[in-house]
Amino acid sequence: MAVINGGLFSTLSGFYDEVSSVLMKDTDWKVGTLDGFDDILYGGFGVFENKDEVELIWKDAEKSKNELGFESTRDFYQHKINQGKPFNTELIQQKLDELMAGNGQTLFDILIEIIESHKNITLILE
Template sequence: MKKIIIEGKNINNIETFYEEVNRVFMSQENWKIAQSLDAFNDLLYGSFGEIKGKEKIQLIWKDIEENQKSLGFQTTLEFYQNKLKSPEIFNRKFVLSKIDELHHGVGLTFFEIILEIISDHDNITVINN
């Protein structure tokens, strides 16, 4: 089983999350994934980057508790609020519903969305370290 280590100390916002993902998963590629949850999901399928196909992965995420905070409610709220600045790109009604869900405690934080994406890949196990 391949072990991949995410250094949580390198992550303090969404931008640095993607920087860490690119450092860890894309070091052998001559390009980087975009700051997109869809791109992150695609990466986990194993067609490019560190993961090869459906190989078993132990994803060791150091300082995960800190990242749960740094990618939590406030970061997620700002993420959605920034999308509202580009109504020609993003569905305003959808984004407002996500903000409303957050305020009512039923919406997922950016961190929780990341974990949900990872959990969709049966070959990847997250280890809190």
């Protein structure tokens, strides 16, 4: 069992710090991207191995849902568009447009989707 404490962060980088400390004990590598977060959920980087059954509890999930919601997602996409290369700005603009139209995923939604794509991980939102 692993516990992500939503009370300890309010930004995506804070989330990365939290999951790094929870899921990657005794490693000198830290999560810094959505792809990196997905990678560690395959296991073998810290507290569990590949295919281990893992229960992941996300405490204060409602707080995280709000703080990693519309505004932070809009800022996340806008920052990538402003940076340009190496990001696919057309795709990111499409995601931003979907968000602005009320149809896109927030960062919280994306993180949940990443976790749920790993069938060996049971997510519990508290």
